[in-house]
Amino acid sequence: MSCLSSRAGRLPPPLIVAAALGLMSGDAVEAYVGPGAGLAIAGGMWGIALFGLASIAALLFPFRFACHFLRDRSRRRRARTRRVVVLGFDGLDAGITRQLLAAGQLPNLQRLAQQGSHHDLRTVLPAITPAAWPSFATGVDPSGHAIFDFIARDPQTYQPVLASAEILPGRRRRFRRTAPVLRSKRRSRPFWEVLADHRVFSIILRVPITWPPEPFRGLLLSGMSTPDLRGTQGEATLMSAGAKPVETSGPMQVWLEAQDAGFVGRLPGPVDPEHPGQILSVSVTIIPKDAGARIEVGASAFDLALATDSAWLPVTFGSGRQQVYGICRMRLLCADPPSLYVTALQIDPLRPVMPVSHPAPFAEYLARQIGPFATVGLVEDTDALNTGVIDEAAFLAQVESLHCEREAMLLESLQRCRDGVVTCVFDGSDRVQHMFYRTREADHPANRTVASMHPQAIDEAYQRADDTVGRVLEQLHEDDVLLVLSDHGFCSFRRGVDLNAWLCERGYLKLKEGVTGRPWMADVDWSRTRAYALGLSGLYVNLRGREGQGIVAPGAEYEALKLELVEALTGLVDSSNATVAVQRAYDTAAYYRGPYAAEGPD
Numbered sequence: 192m193s194c195l196s197s198r199a200g201r202l203p204p205p206l207i208v209a210a211a212l213g214l215m216s217g218d219a220v221e222a223y224v225g226p227g228a229g230l231a232i233a234g235g236m237w238g239i240a241l242f243g244l245a246s247i248a249a250l251l252f253p254f255r256f257a258c259h260f261l262r263d264r265s266r267r268r269r270a271r272t273r274r275v276v277v278l279g280f281d282g283l284d285a286g287i288t289r290q291l292l293a294a295g296q297l298p299n300l301q302r303l304a305q306q307g308s309h310h311d312l313r314t315v316l317p318a319i320t321p322a323a324w325p326s327f328a329t330g331v332d333p334s335g336h337a338i339f340d341f342i343a344r345d346p347q348t349y350q351p352v353l354a355s356a357e358i359l360p361g362r363r364r365r366f367r368r369t370a371p372v373l374r375s376k377r378r379s380r381p382f383w384e385v386l387a388d389h390r391v392f393s394i395i396l397r398v399p400i401t402w403p404p405e406p407f408r409g410l411l412l413s414g415m416s417t418p419d420l421r422g423t424q425g426e427a428t429l430m431s432a433g434a435k436p437v438e439t440s441g442p443m444q445v446w447l448e449a450q451d452a453g454f455v456g457r458l459p460g461p462v463d464p465e466h467p468g469q470i471l472s473v474s475v476t477i478i479p480k481d482a483g484a485r486i487e488v489g490a491s492a493f494d495l496a497l498a499t500d501s502a503w504l505p506v507t508f509g510s511g512r513q514q515v516y517g518i519c520r521m522r523l524l525c526a527d528p529p530s531l532y533v534t535a536l537q538i539d540p541l542r543p544v545m546p547v548s549h550p551a552p553f554a555e556y557l558a559r560q561i562g563p564f565a566t567v568g569l570v571e572d573t574d575a576l577n578t579g580v581i582d583e584a585a586f587l588a589q590v591e592s593l594h595c596e597r598e599a600m601l602l603e604s605l606q607r608c609r610d611g612v613v614t615c616v617f618d619g620s621d622r623v624q625h626m627f628y629r630t631r632e633a634d635h636p637a638n639r640t641v642a643s644m645h646p647q648a649i650d651e652a653y654q655r656a657d658d659t660v661g662r663v664l665e666q667l668h669e670d671d672v673l674l675v676l677s678d679h680g681f682c683s684f685r686r687g688v689d690l691n692a693w694l695c696e697r698g699y700l701k702l703k704e705g706v707t708g709r710p711w712m713a714d715v716d717w718s719r720t721r722a723y724a725l726g727l728s729g730l731y732v733n734l735r736g737r738e739g740q741g742i743v744a745p746g747a748e749y750e751a752l753k754l755e756l757v758e759a760l761t762g763l764v765d766s767s768n769a770t771v772a773v774q775r776a777y778d779t780a781a782y783y784r785g786p787y788a789a790e791g792p793d
Contacts, residue, residue, distance in 0.1 A: 319727055
C-alpha cells in the first residue's frame with residue numbers, strides 16, 4: 192500500500208491525511224485472485240423478526256445525532272481533530288496510482304500528495320481482502336483476528352465453511368422455534384468499538400467482514416460477508432426460454448415455459464422459515480414487446496427495454512406473517528426468446544429479514560434518504576461476466592451504479608456526522624481490475640479469445656475513486672482529517688496453480704481407489720493423505736489429533752513436512768513457459784504470533 196497525507200482545501204486549509212491506494216513491495220507484487228461468490232451459508236434463514244417500530248426509529252436518527260453532539264461538547268473542546276474521514280478503495284495499486292498521478296488524471300489525489308505526504312505501506316499475509324480489511328479494523332494480523340481467507344475448513348470433516356460468520360440454528364421451544372443465532376468469527380476489537388469506549392461516535396459503511404453487525408456506540412452498515420436472501424454470497428439468476436438449464440459456475444439458471452402470449456417461470460428465493468426443506472419462489476412472466484418486454488413479478492408489473500437495467504424492485508416471498516422481503520434488479524438480455532438476468536436477491540434495507548446494520552433501523556434510514564441500495568457483501572457480479580451471461584458494458588454499468596449508491600450514503604453520513612469518525616469502503620475498483628487487468632497487457636492470453644471493448648476501464652475506476660475523494664474534500668472543515676487507503680495492490684493473472692493437483696502429483700495427497708482426474712475433497716483418501724489445500728492460498732497438514740483422520744505425527748514429522756513443502760513450492764516454475772508460478776511459500780508458524788495462528792493454514 193502507499194500513503195498520502197496533505198494540508199489542502201479552503202482557507203484556512205483543513206488538515207488532510209490520506210493513505211493511498213495500493214501496494215508496492217519490491218520485485219514481487221502481493222495480490223490475489225478472487226473474490227469468488229456463491230458459497231452458501233448453511234443453516235436456514237433468519238426467522239421473521241418484528242420490525243414494527245423500525246420506521247419510527249429511523250425518523251429519530253437526526254435527533255440522535257444532535258443528542259450525541261450536545262452530550263459530548265466537553266470532549267470536543269479537548270480534541271485536536273473534530274472529525275476523521277476514512278475512505279477505503281479495495282485493490283487500488285500504488286504503481287498504477289503513480290502512473291495516473293504523473294499523467295495528471297487523478298487531480299484530487301495529486302492535491303493530497305503535493306500538500307501532504309504519500310507513503311508506501313505493506314499489506315498482510317495473505318494479501319487478500321478478507322484478511323486485510325479486518326487487520327485495518329483491528330490493528331492485528333490474521334493470527335490476531337482469525338480471518339485468513341474467504342473460506343475456512345472444518346478440521347473434523349475437511350469441508351469448507353464460510354470464514355467470516357456462521358448461522359447457528361434456532362432451538363425448538365414448546366410452541367415455536369427461536370430465531371437462528373448469527374455470529375461473527377472475527378476476533379479482536381475493531382477501532383470503532385475502542386473509540387466508543389472513549390465516547391467517540393462512528394459511522395462505519397460497508398467495511399468488509401462486518402456481518403453480522405455487532406452493537407457499539409455508533410452506526411454500521413455491513414459490507415463483504417453479508418449474505419443474500421438465498422444465504423449465498425451473491426448468486427444471480429438467469430431466466431431463459433432459449434434452452435434448458437445446464438450446469439455452470441455462473442448464475443442459477445431457470446427455464447421459462449411458453450404460455451399464452453408470453454413466457455412464465457418461477458424465481459427461486461429463500462428457504463421457507465416454517466418448512467426448512469422447501470424453497471419459496473415468485474412467478475415471473477415475460478411478454479415480449481417492441482424493443483423490450485413487459486415483466487410481471489408477483490403482483491407488480493413494469494416495462495423493460497432491451498439491454499437496460501431496471502430500478503431496484505421489491506420482491507415478496509411467502510404470504511401472511513411469514514413474508515420475506517427482498518429487492519433485485521433485472522436486465523433484459525434478449526426479448527424473443529426472452530432471456531432475463533436477475534441480480535442476487537438483496538435483503539431489503541427497508542424491511543430486513545436479517546440484520547444488515549447496527550442498529551437495525553440505520554439501514555432503513557439510509558434507504559429513505561438515498562433510495563433502495565444493494566446489501567449483499569459481494570455485489571458486483573464477476574461470475575455473470577466470467578460466464579458470458581452479461582457483457583462488459585452491463586458489468587461496468589453495474590459497477591458505476593453501485594459506486595454511486597455507496598457515495599450517496601457516505602455524503603449523507605458526512606452531512607449528519609460533524610463530529611467523530613466516518614469510514615466507507617468502495618469495492619468496485621477491485622472488481623474492475625479482476626475483470627479488466629488483461630487490457631493492460633497486449634499479449635495476455637485472454638485477449639486471444641475476446642478483445643475487450645473497454646480498454647480504459649481500470650483508468651476510469653481509479654478516476655471514479657479520485658472523483659469521490661474530491662466530493663469528500665468539498666465536505667471537509669479545517670479541523671477534519673482524511674485518510675485514503677487500500678488493502679492490497681494488483682498484478683497480472685494469466686495462469687493458476689491447482690495446489691491439490693500439485694500435491695497429488697507429488698504424493699502428498701492420495702485419491703480413493705479408482706478415482707482419476709482433478710482431485711476433489713470427496714475423492715480424497717484421508718488415511719493416506721499428508722497435506723491438502725483449501726481456499727485461495729492455504730495448505731493444511733493432515734495432522735494427527737487435529738484433523739478428523741490425521742496421519743502426520745505432531746513434532747518432528749510435522750515440522751519436517753512443512754519445511755519440505757515450503758522448499759518445494761518456493762520458486763515453483765511453470766514448465767509451460769518457464770516462469771515462476773509461486774514466488775514464495777510461508778511456514779505460517781514462523782510468521783504469525785497471534786492467539787489464533789493455529790486456526791489458519793500451516
